[in-house]
Amino acid sequence: MPRGRPRSFDVDAAVERAMDVFWSRGYHATALPDLLRATRLSRGSLYAAFGDKHSLFLRALDRYIADALARMDVEFDPRNDPVEGLQAYLVGYVERTSGSNGRRGCLLVATAMELAGGDADVGRRVAGFFKAMEAKVTDALSRAKAAGRLADGVEPATAARVLVCFVEGLRVVGKTAPARTTSQAAVDALIGRFVR
Structure with missing residues (x-):
């Protein structure tokens, strides 16, 4: 029989607020009082539910990654036209990297820069996310190739690697809040080299 009182708070909502x-x-600049205020938990409840700051951070990062992968599953739905899926994927990045959305940046990119080189748990998650994203883009490009929609000489896996690097670069440049038209022009120039 479980001991103690049952949790009287929404764990998912607490993870989202911590995220x-x-x-x-950023991870290092976030102090325990910041997390207690945001999650509206006592120190004891936070530690009982999540263990420590690092464990809560990993839960938040997992949530962010799951949301991003779910969004890509919709964009790259194999029942839809693969080129339209690629365009939806890239338009989403244009939206997330323009103006005030862009200034917020990307939790994953910021985490990679801050922690991935020195935190094995974080490094595995970041690498796993990029690998999963690259696989989804490769699949869409492979379907586009099978449909005769890729430009001559474009190899899906290589093009996918370029696109992943490109969109993550957009996230970094987005911190300067470029105009939407600037980001869209860069997307149009690149995608025009890959698809017909």
Whole structure:
């Protein structure tokens, strides 16, 4: 029989609120009082539910990654035209990297820069996300190739690697809040080299 009182808070909501804090401040600049305020938990409840700051951060990062992969599953739905899926994927990045959306940046990119080289748990998650994204883009490009929609000489896996690097670069440049038209022009120039 479980001991103690049952949790009287929404764990998913607490993870999402913690994710927002980490996203805004970064891992190292986020202090326990920041997390307690955001999650509206006592120190004891936070530690009982999540263990420690690092464990809560990993849960928040997992949530961010799951949301991003779910979004890509919709964009790259194999029942839809693969070129339209690629365009939806890239338009999503244009939206997320322009103006005030862009200034917020990307939790994953910020985490990769801050922690991935020195934190094995984070490094595995970041690498796994990029690998999964690259696989989804490769699949869409392979379907486009099978449909005769890829430009001559474009190899799906190589083009996917380029596109992943490109969109993550957009996330970094997005911190300067470029105009939507600037990001869209870059997307149009690149995708025009890959698809017909």
